[in-house]
Amino acid sequence: MKYKRILLKLSGESLMGEKQYGVDEMRLAEYAEQIKEVARQGVEIGIVIGGGNIFRGLSGISKGFDRVKGDQMGMLATVINSLALSSALTSMGQKNRVFTAIRMEPVGELYSNQKAIEALKNGEIAILSCGTGNPFFTTDTAAALRGIEIEADILLKGTRVNGVFTADPEKDRNACKFDEITFDELYFRGLKVMDLTAATLCKENNLPLIVFNMDVPGNLKKVISGENMGTYVHN
Numbered sequence: 001m002k003y004k005r006i007l008l009k010l011s012g013e014s015l016m017g018e019k020q021y022g023v024d025e026m027r028l029a030e031y032a033e034q035i036k037e038v039a040r041q042g043v044e045i046g047i048v049i050g051g052g053n054i055f056r057g058l059s060g061i062s063k064g065f066d067r068v069k070g071d072q073m074g075m076l077a078t079v080i081n082s083l084a085l086s087s088a089l090t091s092m093g094q095k096n097r098v099f100t101a102i103r104m105e106p107v108g109e110l111y112s113n114q115k116a117i118e119a120l121k122n123g124e125i126a127i128l129s130c131g132t133g134n135p136f137f138t139t140d141t142a143a144a145l146r147g148i149e150i151e152a153d154i155l156l157k158g159t160r161v162n163g164v165f166t167a168d169p170e171k172d173r174n175a176c177k178f179d180e181i182t183f184d185e186l187y188f189r190g191l192k193v194m195d196l197t198a199a200t201l202c203k204e205n206n207l208p209l210i211v212f213n214m215d216v217p218g219n220l221k222k223v224i225s226g227e228n229m230g231t232y233v234h235n
């Protein structure tokens with residue numbers, strides 16, 4: 001395996017699978033299977049999951065919610081997704097631990113980078129929930145931050161598209177994929193694959209990123225073993 005310690009970001013929306021809301025059990029099981037497969041090869045895995053399949057702070061504003069409360073609801077949504085993934089991994093016999101950025105024992109342990117690294121060294125997958133614990137941030141930013149904190153070799157952003165394109169591939173059929181691109185170019189081209197706070201954290205702390213399609217079974221293993229897929233984003 002090319003990478004020994006990874007931070008995997010999973011989109012909350014992808015967890016919906018074919019559903020309109022919440023968690024699709026089939027999709028969850030597929031993800032858990034892919035994750036277990038690489039964990040069995042000795043790869044240390046930290047995971048940050050989004051919450052968009054349940055609640056997004058920004059969309060709450062239009063429904064009359066206060067932004068901070070809405071964001072807190074969004075962070076709690078990431079806890080629900082994290083518990084679902086933890087449960088799926090456990091049922092497959094894969095050891096894992098859920099950490100929360102906001103104290104809520106016994107749902108999860110309060111996060112610290114030391115405890116998370118300890119879990120990784122123990123062969124446990126560390127599921128890092130609640131995003132950063134702060135409103136006005138995203139789970140992409142949490143993934144970048146936690147990736148840096150746990151000293152991951154790479155940040156892997158699992159999405160439902162094949163990588164970074166010249167335009168949103170779900171809206172523009174003529175969009176072309178980049179095999180690699182720098183963080184600066186992402187910024188200058190205004191590519192919306194990760195928010196700027198997240199991209200800046202990666203850039204300033206030298207954490208490379210691969211954006212890849214997590215919805216194709218086997219892709220996670222391929223990307224970790226160094227197969228050329230997705231888009232490699234670097235300094």
Ligand SMILES: Nc1ncnc2c1ncn2[C@@H]1O[C@H](COP(=O)(O)OP(=O)(O)O)[C@@H](O)[C@H]1O
Pocket residue numbers: 011012013014050052158159160161163164165166167168169170191192193
């Ligand atoms: N230039 C781009 N290249 C790739 N994906 C893009 C781009 N611009 C926008 N996107 C969108 O970003 C999504 C991937 O980000 P992700 O965080 O997984 O999704 P979401 O924001 O819905 O949770 C893709 O599904 C795609 O529609």
Ligand SMILES: O=c1ccn([C@@H]2O[C@H](COP(=O)(O)OP(=O)(O)O)[C@@H](O)[C@H]2O)c(=O)[nH]1
Pocket residue numbers: 010011012013049050051052053055056057058070071072073074075077078130131132133134135136137138139140142
């Ligand atoms: O550090 C964080 C991470 C997430 N959120 C909230 O949680 C929601 C869900 O996260 P995100 O939208 O990043 O999930 P995804 O798009 O990946 O499903 C966001 O809309 C925010 O409201 C937050 O307030 N702080």
